[in-house]
Amino acid sequence: MNLIEALVFYAAVALALAGAVGMVSARNPVHSALFLIANFFALAVIFLLLSAPVLAALQILVYAGAIMVLFLFVVFFFVQPGQKHEYVHSLPVQSFLAGVLVLVLVVVLVAGLYFGGVFAAEEQIRYLGAARADLADPQQLGRTLFSRYLLPFELTSLLLLAAMLGAVVLARRDRGKEGRS
Amino acid sequence: MELMVSHSLVLSAVLFTIGVLAVLARRNPLVMFMGIELMLNAANLAFIAFARHLGELDGQVYALVFMAVAAAEVAVGLAIIVSVYRYRRDVDVDAVSQLRG
Numbered sequence: 256m257n258l259i260e261a262l263v264f265y266a267a268v269a270l271a272l273a274g275a276v277g278m279v280s281a282r283n284p285v286h287s288a289l290f291l292i293a294n295f296f297a298l299a300v301i302f303l304l305l306s307a308p309v310l311a312a313l314q315i316l317v318y319a320g321a322i323m324v325l326f327l328f329v330v331f332f333f334v335q336p337g338q339k340h341e342y343v344h345s346l347p348v349q350s351f352l353a354g355v356l357v358l359v360l361v362v363v364l365v366a367g368l369y370f371g372g373v374f375a376a377e378e379q380i381r382y383l384g385a386a387r388a389d390l391a392d393p394q395q396l397g398r399t400l401f402s403r404y405l406l407p408f409e410l411t412s413l414l415l416l417a418a419m420l421g422a423v424v425l426a427r428r429d430r431g432k433e434g435r436s
Numbered sequence: 437m438e439l440m441v442s443h444s445l446v447l448s449a450v451l452f453t454i455g456v457l458a459v460l461a462r463r464n465p466l467v468m469f470m471g472i473e474l475m476l477n478a479a480n481l482a483f484i485a486f487a488r489h490l491g492e493l494d495g496q497v498y499a500l501v502f503m504a505v506a507a508a509e510v511a512v513g514l515a516i517i518v519s520v521y522r523y524r525r526d527v528d529v530d531a532v533s534q535l536r537g
Contacts, residue, residue: 264440268447275454284466291470298477305488307496317503322510329514333521353460357453364449373442399493411504418508425515
């Protein structure tokens with residue numbers, strides 16, 4: 256990792272963390288969505304540095320382009336300006352409990368990574384093989400996708416079709432109760 | 437392990453935790469949904485980091501399939517949120533207790 260790579264990487268890490276924290280803490284759902292878009296762009300930069308250019312492009316196209324536009328569409332469509340939310344917490348100390356659980360979770364995850372040898376240096380040599388060079392090649396990814404992973408790829412199309420039908424059925428206005436709303 | 441890979445894995449863990457926090461602490465279903473997206477993205481980051489570490493493309497293929505799953509999940513989830521909004525005008529996830537099977 257040379258100096259420029261390191262600079263870009265840690266700037267992207269900072270942006271990703273800022274976007275995630277902003278997403279949780281913003282009061283307005285529109286602001287949450289915009290923070291999340293910043294987070295997705297930062298992750299796309301990290302994917303690019305981890306030699307996955309196809310996934311970096313797809314991250315921007317699919318997440319920032321399609322999914323977040325869908326989110327913003329729903330927010331703009333249904334949330335009235337100045338709408339007051341009166342949320343009732345069924346657990347009175349819910350935020351506190353959530354904070355404690357999340358703290359425990361992050362400690363467990365990072366400790367697991369640490370004791371699992373993420374920062375151990377000795378494995379570095381073993382994997383610096385010939386395969387490293389064509390990891391960033393879209394052609395290789397396409398060949399892998401359409402040979403070894405052909406069945407999951409085709410099943411993905413089935414999943415998307417099912418989700419499309421499900422979304423249409425769920426969001427359709429009920430014909431029998433037209434006069435209600 | 438390469439420093440960038442291990443730091444990516446730590447970032448992935450932290451982002452996943454922030455997604456969990458969004459689901460647990462926020463009561464707006466849209467923001468909770470964004471938390472789920474964040475968790476899926478954190479898993480994607482871990483897959484891609486391991487693909488880089490092992491020098492194999494398999495992790496990238498998994499990440500690709502994950503993105504399709506996330507898109508499908510968003511389509512269905514937002515359709516549910518839209519129908520609840522249409523019915524109640526405001527959404528509090530604790531108040532939606534009529535969805536019982």
